[in-house]
Amino acid sequence: MRSTARRSHGLAALALLCACSADEVVPARAGGAIEAMIRAAAGSVPELPVVGPHLNWSPFLCMMPPAARALHSTVEAEDGHGSKIYALRSNQGGPYMKLGTEEEVELPLFTVLIKEAFTPVLHAGEDAPSPHSTPGWELAASHGYIPFAERDGLTYRTGASRGLFVMLRLPEGTPDTMDGWAFGTVDPAGRVTGAGAMESCIRCHRAAKHGGLFGWQAE
Numbered sequence: 001m002r003s004t005a006r007r008s009h010g011l012a013a014l015a016l017l018c019a020c021s022a023d024e025v026v027p028a029r030a031g032g033a034i035e036a037m038i039r040a041a042a043g044s045v046p047e048l049p050v051v052g053p054h055l056n057w058s059p060f061l062c063m064m065p066p067a068a069r070a071l072h073s074t075v076e077a078e079d080g081h082g083s084k085i086y087a088l089r090s091n092q093g094g095p096y097m098k099l100g101t102e103e104e105v106e107l108p109l110f111t112v113l114i115k116e117a118f119t120p121v122l123h124a125g126e127d128a129p130s131p132h133s134t135p136g137w138e139l140a141a142s143h144g145y146i147p148f149a150e151r152d153g154l155t156y157r158t159g160a161s162r163g164l165f166v167m168l169r170l171p172e173g174t175p176d177t178m179d180g181w182a183f184g185t186v187d188p189a190g191r192v193t194g195a196g197a198m199e200s201c202i203r204c205h206r207a208a209k210h211g212g213l214f215g216w217q218a219e
């Protein structure tokens with residue numbers, strides 16, 4: 001009795017949501033669903049773990065394992081996501097780090113990979129705080145990573161946000177994906193500016209060695 005009432009309640013809510021009868025329901029475009037998923041993935045960024053080199057147990061009780069550092073994109077061209085520094089975030093950091101090793105595994109469904117990109121700003125002051133120092137750890141605790149990157153002997157700090165570059169693993173054969181990988185871009189204001197089989201991403205990622213992924217780039 002109770003469950004029937006609950007069920008009819010649910011159905012009424014659904015009917016309200018659709019504002020139409022069952023035979024008028026138009027299936028949502030796949031693109032719309034992917035856009036919603038990209039938006040949800042972007043919303044998870046503050047909590048999504050930062051991927052970094054394997055953390056090791058410290059041999060000394062008073063030392064913490066090094067925190068992940070912001071990385072320089074190896075893509076030189078301004079058109080891809082070159083000339084930015086980024087933190088890579090993922091819900092599958094462990095398996096991602098195994099790409100290109102003997103233990104390589106396929107990343108599971110609903111793997112999210114997000115490059116959180118920033119303009120690099122030359123840091124003219126002192127050196128970047130060491131991942132082993134207290135200031136380094138304070139930064140890592142508040143940002144999830146140490147917001148500095150080095151290149152050619154110079155130190156850079158993360159400047160203005162340049163948005164998010166998202167890849168999301170969906171079942172193989174999902175429309176509007178590259179063999180199951182959906183791409184997305186989110187601008188610094190949080191607006192989804194692209195979602196699905198984005199040609200501007202696929203032109204590079206199609207050739208990436210690990211099933212559409214480049215894998216961890218050791219500097």
Ligand code: HEC
Binds near residue numbers: 075114201
């Ligand atoms: C010019 C080539 C190029 C284009 C275009 C490009 N990428 Fe990438 N992408 C790379 C390379 C190379 C890497 C490896 C990391 C690095 O060096 O930046 C990468 C890494 C990534 C990663 C980390 C996962 C991995 O492959 O290891 C994500 C997520 C990503 N790109 C998203 C995107 C999105 C979204 C777009 C489209 C808006 C895009 N990329 C366009 C070259 C490209």
